[in-house]
Amino acid sequence: MKRCIGLLLAAIALPLGAQAGEVQVAVAANFAAPMQKLASMFEAETGHKAVVSVGSTGKFYAQVKHGAPFDVLLAADDETPARLEREGRGTGRFTYAIGRLVLWSRQAGVVDAQGGVLRTGRFERLAVADPKLAPYGAAAYELLGRLGLLDALRPRLVHGENIAQAYQFAATGNAQLGFVAMSQVYADGKLKEGSAWVVPAAMHAPIRQDAILLDKGRNSAAASALVQYLKGDKARALIRSYAYDLPPVR
Secondary structure, three states, X not given: OHHHHHXXXXXXXXXXXXXXXXXXXXXXXHHHHHHHHHHHHHHHHHOOEXXXXXXXXXXXXXXXXXXXXXXXXXXXXXXXXXXXXXXXXXXXXXXXXXXXXXXXXXXXXXXXXXXXXXHHOOOOOEEEXXXXXXXXXXHHHHHHHHOOOHHHHHHHEEXXXXXXXXXXXXXXXXXXXXXXEHHHHEEOOEEOOOEEEEOOHHHOOXXXXXXXXXXXXXXXXXXXXXXXXXXXXXXXXXXXXXXXXXXXXX
């Protein structure tokens, strides 16, 4: 009896005429933590389940081109969703977050507020995401180029496949410094540990992170529901709490 009542209540919780579905979501590594929370919120409120795969935007692009069964892509840039849309592989792209680049050390007092440590040479390794696959890596390379340090520091760079791996290099001490996403090391506006320089946004191209509804998800109620959910007030508030900027509401 209790089981029947539970099933009845679950059915009532869904929008009238809707059925719970599953949406396969490819998510850029920097957005893994907020997406896990969003997935839980989304399921609790809609009944639909978001199955999250985390990786580099560049690899996801290649996988989508070869028929990977993703319904929605949350990229770490705006170029990849635009390319997929031009190729007819998706539609309805929009900016769900604007990322911030941070130079970070797990040790307090290592990174100064202006990033001057990059010029001192008092470190052996600097972790960075692969600029060919990860937009945060491309932003880091652009910054180092602007500072005139790229050639000098190139021998010290340790490349991660994505921003999550770059963070792991720095977090484990395999690299003394790392260029990471602000969302990885800040919570509620405060640095969680170590020392950091939040790179001024004007020092590299904006890290606009776009989402797109892929071809496989066009006829999926769950995929469409997730896209709408990401644009809602609750989702935007959670994204902001992870140190992302947000575009104006249209």
